[in-house]
Amino acid sequence: MSGREQTVERERVIDAPAKEVWEALTDERLLSEWLGDEVELEPYEGGALSVRTEGEERQGGVAWVEEGRELAFTWSREGEAPSLVELSLEPALAGTRVRVVERALAGPVAISGHAWEERLTALSDAVTLALV
């Protein structure tokens, strides 16, 4: 049990059709308004990605694309282990659900989904206790 599995998951429902959200995920000009200050992206499998934000730079590449639905890329800050980011869209009652999963690629995948959230609660409790 030496694998380091670190995953962050977020969801957000945006009141807009998937097509408009997808544009914001794949158009460099739009990406530069939310993913970073200056984003370059070749939105196809194997394409390059670079994201500059306030003096920090990330380099990476597109892992896979499912047109209109999912964009996955790896990226890393200089000197750091890379992580895999999966951005996916699905229709929701009030628009489009954006789901993001960022997973550190330093170790084997060991923990999934909801088990993580429970354990994370335990972790943050313990961290709080340890720091008191």
Added chain:
Amino acid sequence: MTDAVFTALADPTRRRVIESLAARESATATALAADLPITRQAVTKHLGALRAAELVSVERLGREVHYRLDPRPLGDAASWIERVGAEWDSRLDALERLVKSRRGRGST
């Protein structure tokens, strides 16, 4: 972050042991048992699980075994999760604002 760390922290009694250990530089199982509503044997068992997760280190002083808290396994994982989570919260805020503002412009 190891699976062992999560397993170790999932138990509320073990979190009490951590809390008690965090209050001292190091402690014996006997001293910890005096603090907690459990037996020395139970404390030793929990310390074993915490050792397996590398959250606790052990030092032998003569006939006594002293346990010491090592919060590094918590710190590494917690800080990465916290940082990356906060980054995505603010990126998603910005994405939502962007998409909404473009909608606004489109409809007028």
